[in-house]
């Protein structure tokens with residue numbers, strides 16, 4: 001077994017090798033995102049990096065994650081997952097030596113040239129490691145065809161909820177195009193960063209540079225275009241960028257959480273440009289795909305957890321692939337840190353370790369009212385008609401209030417309709433029940449527990 005000092009030394013030396021790669025990729029990017037990062041802990045499968053705060057970690061995730069993962073891969077020889085811990089900052093050294101003493105002369109200051117790091121192919125987000133299922137098959141094949149025959153599906157617009165693989169597909173296209181044609185001008189950019197770049201160009205008077213870069217791209221991948229909404233001047237710039245790339249036969253791929261027509265504050269001319277090519281939606285994956293994704297993610301890890309645990313995660317974490325990955329990584333980390341063998345882990349342990357993820361999954365799930373009535377009735381050993389009926393003994397009145405509370409929380413039905421479903425009761429009865437349950441929960445941990453249990457029961461869907 002390695003000593004603490006040895007592990008720390010390995011972590012530091014791995015980070016300094018990775019830093020070299022990052023610096024070689026782009027000194028500006030290194031200085032902006034990585035100079036103040038502190039290496040904290042290294043395991044076989046992950047590295048923990050100290051950063052000043054959560055926001056900084058998010059900015060790295062958005063702006064430079066693929067570079068970081070690539071650099072770690074090259075330095076370690078295998079891929080590592082990255083955890084960030086807030087509250088750390090290394091003293092940032094200036095890249096340049098002390099300023100030489102110069103003669104004072106009046107100089108015309110040249111506008112600062114914008115430095116945009118070139119896209120470097122990575123291994124994390126590729127077509128090969130994208131698991132295909134019914135929910136993403138069409139999006140996958142469109143993205144693949146845009147990579148193979150750029151300009152044919154133009155633009156390609158991919159939309160869907162968060163954590164479902166949109167960014168992964170953009171990177172997969174960029175990686176494939178860049179591998180096959182290293183001289184292709186490729187840019188992946190989230191639309192917030194496009195905004196920042198535009199603002200910077202306006203401030204530094206480097207507009208010409210900005211236009212020259214974006215309008216001459218062969219492939220522009222712009223992530224989360226809903227963030228262009230309500231920014232008139234930026235939309236104008238983007239419209240012109242779009243037209244310039246399009247008319248030169250360059251490929252444009254856009255992602256968003258909604259269809260173009262549903263983005264409020266997006267100009268009609270952009271809506272119609274976005275609609276003129278191919279549009280494809282990614283929806284949450286079914287159980288089989290979720291399990292296949294977990295198996296694929298586990299294949300890259302040295303620790304293997306028992307199959308029934310993968311089944312447990314796949315059944316319970318249904319809304320986002322990001323959450324699915326997060327749950328798997330948390331269990332693997334726990335097995336490595338606390339157990340002699342991953343075989344020792346039980347479903348009950350996993351359940352308590354993942355309680356926050358499971359609870360937010362349960363809250364995100366919309367269920368129908370019949371299911372709520374059935375699950376609540378079964379839980380309290382009653383019949384559905386007891387709950388919807390008019391009798392009021394305590395053993396029925398309380399489950400009835402709980403069912404109303406859950407109906408309010410987990411369906412989109414208006415109060416009036418909820419009242420109707422409960423034997424034609426008035427909507428004020430529903431308001432009263434919801435308030436009563438909320439108040440009682442504050443005082444009564446047993447009731448809180450019952451509600452959590454019921455939410456989880458409601459959420460276990462066998463598809």
Ligand code: ADP
Nearest residue numbers: 129130131161162163164165166167168321322
């Ligand atoms: P989005 O951009 O839609 O919010 P991401 O592309 O960031 O989602 O995906 C979230 C995480 O889930 C990423 O780590 C990604 O690799 C993973 N992921 C999403 N879809 C798949 C898939 N079909 N196969 C494998 N991994 C996937």
Ligand code: MG
Nearest residue numbers: 163166167223
């Ligand atoms: Mg994304």
